[in-house]
Amino acid sequence: ASDLVLSVELEQKASIYGFQPDSKRHQVLKISVLLPKCIATSRRILENGFSWTGSKSQIDGYKTYETNIDFEIRLMADLNIVGCNWIEIPAGKYFIRHMVTRGLTQQLKIQSRCQIELDVWAHDIISYPAEGDWQRIAPLRIMSYDIECAGRKGIFPEPEHDPVIQIASMIIRQGDKEEFIKTVFTLGTCANIAGVEVMACKTEHELLEKWADFVREVDPDIITGYNIQNFDFAYLLARAKHLNISTFPYLGRLKDVKTTARTTVLQSKQLGRRENKQINLEGRILFDLLL
Template sequence: MRERARGEEKGLRAFVLGVEVQPAGQWQSIMGYHFNDSKLFIKIYVATPSLVPSCKRLIDEGIHTSQGLSIRGQTFESNVPFVLRFMIDENIQGSDWIELPAGTYTRVADTLTLSRCTLEVDVAFNNIVSHECMGIYSSIAPLRVCSFDIECGGRKGHFPDPQFDPVIQIANIVTIQGTETPIVRTVFTLNTCLPIVGAQVICSETEEEMLLKWRDFILTIDPDILTGYNIANFDIPYLFNRAKALEKQFPSLKGFTDLSRVKRLKCSMKDTTFQSSAYGKRENVETTINGRIIFDLLPYMFRNHKLSSYSLNSVSAEFLNSQKEDVHHSMISELQAGNDADRRRLAVYCLKDAYLPWQLMCKLSILVNYIEMSRVTGVPLNFILLRGQQIKVFSMLLRKCKKSKMLIPHVNKVGAQEEGGYEGATVIDPKKAFYETPIATLDFASLYPSIMQAYNLCYSTLLHNQDISKLSPDQYEKGPSGYIFVKGEHRRGILPQILDELLAARKRAKKDMANATDPMEKAVQNGR
């Protein structure tokens, strides 16, 4: 493994910290029905998460011993993201409440803190207590949300370019999750501007001064979530790239990207491709601001709503019956170059563009729904925003398998050219005609999940042909395609168990929603 080490890994004294042999019969693979057979599993502890893929490849390729032997094996759960692995091992759900019992932690002195958090403590990971999202722990934390929008002084006939065109205004709406009115309305302007009722206007003589004031503002209000409309692919990259372009002229802007909650850990950007069978393929800019979540409403609208136009103006008209201020983009540079009243008009426009995304988030209960999805599937909130459907199912499988003493094998992906298709359901062509008598139509509620529950279809209940003789005919079911599954009375499958729990939880949520008197509590239960 030392030969494969890269970067900081080369400085490690030891790569493998321990090897633990699991007792025979304690664990099983989820793939197939195994009749409680006894197989040995080996658990390997490595020094850093980045070593897991290297260790996996080494086992796949074979470990060559000094005696000339080559040892190969199947790896299990070697593709689990580190943060998800930690959460599953410690029974921590996504977006839930955790407790540090008295006497288990030590507060870090202000002069020794590594973060900008209000309270920083040292605590052993196994002292953290996670509370199930029930009763008083079903409430959502009072997260601080900052919705912002920028305006750029573009050249006529050109789309704004951070190498040439300045940022001229940055509007911010700060709210607390669960409240109805913003607690802060602030707009940063380049050059002077008339006051705006109900908002704070902060003017700057230079672009450098304005950008640094905005950075200090973000660090002061310390938002948990940064939101807006198309901020992931435009506003945030533009701010960072503009600061980069001005660094030679203004060296102080080298610290502009120091926005995270972890000191001395600057933000990073990378181009990514999001591809999902449910959402299609999109090119995005993924920005990491440690300790803060970037929640862009434009991708949310693409994913969840079928609209003729996804502009902020059209979306706001559709859901809020409201629209942006009447300022065409071609007027922005002219207003900036005008007098204080012109810049005030532009500032009102910019504030409205920051206010509308927050209104959409509240009206559609977007944040509440995503937090509840995070809780139900057990993944971090940013996984819900940045990743597809598979990670949610994978998380639920991992958690249920852990309780059932099963392991999920890490199967290498098959190349796209080798992938086979799946035959879909049979669709009968309708008999087109005008019918004078009513026609009754029947439809299954959750067709595929219902079939999986009824026939106990799961990886863990799939019976191999050579093992059929070990069971009596009344203990298994043969499907139309020839595959045989053990009946639920003999062993309930992992997938049917998950579906049973999800449906039962949904019924409880509907009951709690009907009994709830608080609007926020109703929204939380509906999000489930």
Template sequence: RHHIVEKKIFGKPIKAIKVDCKNPDNLSKYANHLKKTLNAGSSFEDDVRFSMRYLVDKEVNPCSWMEFEVEEIKNENFRIDQIYLAKSNPKKLDGLAPPKFRVLSFDIIVYGVKGAAKAAQDPIIIISAMDNKGVKTQFISENKDDETIIEKFRNFVNEVDPDIVVSYEANQVHLPYLISRAESHGIDFSINRDGGVPHRSVYGHVSVTGRANLDLYDFSDEFPQV
């Protein structure tokens, strides 16, 4: 679907063609096709993430309450109670208290045999964790064999089932290291709520599907005033 809209580029009013797609994977293809067909010079916003586009178009503010008309759908082995499909545009709600999130923080200690530790050869010797109720847990390896503690930590995360995972340098160091060590042992490091393994995005952030991954190092680096 497409239609003519009034826009501005560097303060100059222009007429543009806005293209809406049900499948975001087709957006760049349609944009390129229109540029060639209409001999247009440029396309804009076709590289914006679909999730971000939805937030902007529907005026959804992160960390706010929204109301939808929904339809319950089948749970395909996701580690959640229920799944709903939105059937309407979001409606903002005010005055509601924040939910009680389950928060889990963690850190790892690695034994580097020679110089800086390398995931291909150097084991994790300690994994420490604490939840927002103040309960502390440590997994300590025996004889520098980290296979057991990685499995125990994976099971622990899924048992606690945190909504938010907090760390310091997990995006660049801890989660990639854990994933690499798990792969070397043939361990399925499935701590996502969809049963999958965390993966790194093109921007360097590690996505833990179904859980908010908050790296305090990245947060403080991006917002030094904090």
């Protein structure tokens, strides 16, 4: 268990609650642990109090700070990384993952669909503030899409009953003036559309399977559309589950992580009770134009 605690440092800090520039600093212990999942356990032990092995005395609980912050945010704060800024991985400080073949067995070290996958110590990463030349935006690959369902007359489409008959997608690079891919996956035949590649599919199963393969092949950084978070993605995932398409819900960049639609509830006096779908797309950003 001692291997899970990397360091314990004594620092002078002030609580952010009611913070003022001249707020009194107090001595606090900064505890760094090996894995994010260790944070919750450490917090529980420290707040509930503990006793030493062989000792009858009980140590009172401590107040903890910043233990409910997502580890990704913690990493960004520690390394001064902000959203979409440029970072540098210095030469000689990283290890590129690749396929390794040993005898008759093949061990896959690559865990994602990224073009380059590497390991680096966090503190070897160099983060550049968004100033001067580092203000330019990377040529991010952006995909927008929309689906069409064959709904029953007078009834809003339901994934248990109503099929998806078309999915239209466009891909553009940030900074370009025109899209470089325009495609429509359609169930059955469809008239030709100027400048658009029409992919005719014989079955809905084939349509959904080919579109999922298309997303993984195009590998967009950002996926956008109108109401895609609360409708399109949730509908496609539910429809694929209904049709038993086991390969469909792997739309993020981590190969073994399923994309799911989880219902979250937000409640406030101003907006009342609102339900939203939370879609995980590891390695991609979902930008819904409606939200």
